Amino acid sequence: MRSSIQTFDGRFSPFNTNLLSIPSELISCFTLFGITWVAERVGQRCLIASVQNLWNLPCIIALRFWPGANVNQCGTYGLITTLLSYPYCHAIIVGLASRNSGSVRTRFVCAAFYNMIVQTGNIVTSNIYKADDKPKYHGGNGVLLAMDVLAIPLFIVTKRYYVWKNRLREKKWDAMNDDR
DSSP states (O other): OOOTTBOTTSOBOHHHHHHHHHHHHHHHHHHHHHHHHHHHHHTOHHHHHTHHHHHHHHHHHHHHHOTTTTTSHHHHHHHHHHHHTOOOOHHHHHHHHHHTSOSHHHHHHHHHHHHHHHHHHHHHHTTSSOGGGTTTOHHHHHHHHHHHHHHHHHHHHHHHHHHHHHHHHHHHHHHOOTTO
16 A cells, blocks of 8 residues: 555655655754854864764765665655754854955955855755666765765864964964054
8 A cells, every 4th residue: 555645656746755854954954053053152163064074974874885775765764854954064164264254355255255166066966966876876875975074074174274374363463563
């Protein structure tokens, strides 16, 4: 007997798909605010932002290597809901870029550049899942896994860069006296 929320071919209707996406969207609102609040409270923006990748990592590993992915509908739904509920670090990175860009002119250029990078990333990631990789998308999930693993050290390198850059700024400011 087929489920009442599925169409005749076993797929979910657009309406039911939208209903099934509500939990992850709702949870992600809370995780976004939570991670942003923690980053501001602790003062460690880059390291806290890497929590997004640490959250995603077990889910992507499971999607890539779990034999029940796309076979066990309830398990896959729970896994994808958990994955999509990740704490999105976009607000942290925008704030980090804004605080470290200096003048209004460089802040404008920095914001435009960051927006271009985000949009380029959206274009790239929209091409990860390919039709010839159906139905389990092992190749696409492997690419996501590699990107997720790469992003973790990038946040650490970014943190170290800003610590180094801020030390240079402090030396400049400390070298100045009241006459300058």
